Amino acid sequence: MPAPMFMRGAAPWRNTLTYLESGKIIFRPIVRIFTLNYTLDKPDSDGLRRFIFWHLAQIQYKNPNVQCVQFKNTTPTPFVSFYLSRSSSDDIENETNSDNDYDIVHMDCYKKTSNEIHDSIRRVMGKSELQQRIDLELTARLENPANFGKDCAHYCMCLVYGQMSCPGRKVLPEHLRGKFARYKIDELDEMRKKISDEEALKEYWKRPF
């Protein structure tokens, strides 16, 4: 059996969606740019190289608005830096632009292992577990297309294709209405002699309102 078409290259499971989604570092909304400086040959930046090999794709996947830039062989020591900005969201009308200074935070990675780098980045610049869970719960209602109601994709079940319309707008067939099913059972039986339930339903679907 030939190998699957795209599972090629070193450690190809890095290129699967499950691996990318299981990234643990989500940056706080302050962080804008994530810069990585490393050398290609020296053993000092070995940890940072491994970190990039394993974890950079995960970081970029989870933070699509952060620009991750790699600088290779610019300085002899490896380090990582973050560019922070005070304005939290990209507002179009940003009036206080001159006051918004950015801060730069550097993090040394000389002779550190990739796990150490990962943990320290997560502790310094990443959202805590609690915050991630809060965010998940806030967005879960909107993201899941099965939810409906306020703050969701559709506010009423009648909007979904294949469901019954809102009974306020379109009168239901008699056998499904409580008025006939509970109180006026005799009239229901009379109507059932004329049209059966299934045909009443079919007529219901044909009616525009």
Place this chain on the structure above:
Amino acid sequence: MAAQVANLPSLIIGRVLTKSNTTTAIIRVLQMQLDDKFDMFFNKRIDYKAFDKQEKTKVGDIVLLKKRPTLDCRYPLERYEISEIVYELGRIKDPLTGRPCNGLRYLDESFVAKEREDQLKRSAPTTLNALPNE
């Protein structure tokens, strides 16, 4: 010159490509984009036009761009201004130590002395501690 209209990030790092006048520069910016089929990230090059108030930048500098408030921009292409030079061409300063460096070595130390040190180290290697394999 495909600028993303929807979400322009407010801070960007890029490299100066060309300077048409002393005040406007075209800056090439790399952003990683996820390829659908491969699920890998590839660098996508976007060129931005930026406005340069203090005319300090040369071609080839690495530069930090800041977004301007929409009231100043006359054209949609002048959304960014250059706020700081991160690495100047030929005069890169290591931000951790502050020493000028050139690629793989610092310019403070003399090259010859470093070579002699490395030679000595190579001829009499120090015993390496047994490091656990990662």
